[in-house]
Amino acid sequence: MKNIPLSKPWIGKEEFQSVLNSNNVCSLGKISRKLERYFEHRLGVKRALLVGSCTQALEISLMFLDLKEGDEIICPSYTFVSTVSSIVKAGGKPVFVDIEQNTLGLDPTQVENAINDKTRAVVLVHYGGISAQVQKIKIICIKHKIKLIEDAAQAFLVKNEGQYLGTYGEFGCFSFHHTKNITSGEGGLLVIPNDNKAVGVCEEIRNFGTNKESFLRGNVDKYEWQRLGGSYFMTDIQAALLKSQVNKYPRILAERKRVYKTYWQKLKRLEKKHVKISKHPPNSNLHLFWLICRSKKERDGLLEILQVNGVKASFHFLPIHTSPFVRKNPGKFRITGGLQTTIDISKRILRLPIFPELKISEINFISSIILDFYKT
Numbered sequence: 028m029k030n031i032p033l034s035k036p037w038i039g040k041e042e043f044q045s046v047l048n049s050n051n052v053c054s055l056g057k058i059s060r061k062l063e064r065y066f067e068h069r070l071g072v073k074r075a076l077l078v079g080s081c082t083q084a085l086e087i088s089l090m091f092l093d094l095k096e097g098d099e100i101i102c103p104s105y106t107f108v109s110t111v112s113s114i115v116k117a118g119g120k121p122v123f124v125d126i127e128q129n130t131l132g133l134d135p136t137q138v139e140n141a142i143n144d145k146t147r148a149v150v151l152v153h154y155g156g157i158s159a160q161v162q163k164i165k166i167i168c169i170k171h172k173i174k175l176i177e178d179a180a181q182a183f184l185v186k187n188e189g190q191y192l193g194t195y196g197e198f199g200c201f202s203f204h205h206t207k208n209i210t211s212g213e214g215g216l217l218v219i220p221n222d223n224k225a226v227g228v229c230e231e232i233r234n235f236g237t238n239k240e241s242f243l244r245g246n247v248d249k250y251e252w253q254r255l256g257g258s259y260f261m262t263d264i265q266a267a268l269l270k271s272q273v274n275k276y277p278r279i280l281a282e283r284k285r286v287y288k289t290y291w292q293k294l295k296r297l298e299k300k301h302v303k304i305s306k307h308p309p310n311s312n313l314h315l316f317w318l319i320c321r322s323k324k325e326r327d328g329l330l331e332i333l334q335v336n337g338v339k340a341s342f343h344f345l346p347i348h349t350s351p352f353v354r355k356n357p358g359k360f361r362i363t364g365g366l367q368t369t370i371d372i373s374k375r376i377l378r379l380p381i382f383p384e385l386k387i388s389e390i391n392f393i394s395s396i397i398l399d400f401y402k403t
C-alpha cells in the first residue's frame with residue numbers, strides 16, 4: 028500500500044549540520060540577525076522580522092493598527108483561520124468579501140463595494156503561490172486611505188511584475204510552517220516595506236511590548252514596557268535551519284517545477300471534461316497543485332478513491348464565515364453578499380501532493396487513478 032503525503036519538507040544533512048553548527052539556542056542571535064538583513068536586502072524592504080509563525084506576523088500587523096470598537100477589516104472567507112482570527116484578537120470586525128475565480132484571491136470590485144467609513148484595512152491572501160490582484164487592491168486602499176496587509180503565507184519569493192508579493196502593502200506576512208516551500212519547522216516573517224514608525228512599534232510588539240531592541244542598539248540606557256506585545260520570536264536554531272533551506276531554494280523550486288509540469292502533461296486531457304487544473308504563471312512558487320472538479324459529489328468521490336489508494340490528496344479551506352465560531356458570534360463579523368465563489372470553490376477543489384521528492388512513478392500512479400476515475 029502506497030503512502031504519499033500531500034506535502035513533505037525537503038530536509039537533509041545540510042539542514043541538520045547547519046543547526047548543529049549554529050551553537051546558539053536563543054532568539055535574536057547572530058544567525059537570525061544576519062538572516063533578517065538578508066531578507067531585507069533580497070525583498071527590498073525597510074525591516075524584516077523573524078517571528079514564530081505567519082499567524083504571529085498577522086497578529087503583530089493587526090495590533091499595530093490599534094483598532095477601536097467597530098473598526099472593520101476586509102478579508103476573504105476562503106482562507107486559513109489565522110487571517111481572520113488575528114483581526115478579531117486585535118479588536119476588529121472582519122468583513123468577508125468574496126474571491127474571484129481566476130486567482131482565488133479577493134475580488135477587487137467587491138473589496139471596494141465593502142468599504143465604508145469604519146474600514147481601516149484590507150487583508151488579502153495570495154492563494155497557493157499565485158498573486159491576488161494586489162496592484163488593483165493597493166490602488167483602492169490608497170484611494171480610501173486604508174492600510175493593506177498581505178497574507179503571503181503561501182507566497183514566499185513570488186514576484187508580480189518584478190516586485191515581490193508581501194512588499195506591496197504596509198505589511199507582508201509569510202509562513203515557514205513545515206507544509207510550506209521552505210521551512211524552519213514552525214516559523215514566520217513579518218516584513219515592513221516602508222514605514223519607519225511601524226518598524227519601531229512592531230519591534231516592540233514582538234519583544235513583549237518593550238523597547239529592548241532600542242536598548243540593544245544602544246539608543247536608550249534601559250528598556251521598559253511600552254505597549255501590549257508578546258513573545259513572538261524565532262530561535263537561532265530555527266533560523267539556522269531556515270538559512271540552509273533558503274540556500275537550497277533554487278533546487279526546491281526546480282523540483283516543484285518538474286512535478287508541476289509532469290502533472291500537467293499527464294492530466295491536461297481532463298480539461299476536455301471541464302475539470303480545471305491549477306495554472307500557475309511563470310513567477311509562481313508552485314506552492315499548491317489543485318483540480319476544480321465539476322461538483323462536490325465528484326470531488327468527494329475522487330478524493331475517496333485517491334485516499335483508499337494511499338494518496339493523501341485533500342480538499343482545502345472551509346469557508347470561515349460558515350465556521351462554528353462565526354455562527355456562535357455573528358455580531359463580531361459582517362458578511363457581504365452570498366460569497367458564492369468561496370462556497371463553490373471550497374466544495375469542488377481537490378489538492379494533489381506536490382513536494383520536491385515526489386517521484387515520477389508516484390505522479391504516474393496518482394495521475395492514472397484520476398484518469399481512470401474520469402475514464403479518459
Ligand SMILES: Cc1ncc(COP(=O)(O)O)c(C=O)c1O
Pocket residue numbers: 079080081082083106107109110152178180181201202203204214215
Ligand atoms: C493563508 C494562510 N495564512 C496564514 C497561515 C498560518 O501560517 P502559520 O502556520 O505559519 O501560522 C496559513 C497556514 O497555512 C495560511 O495558509
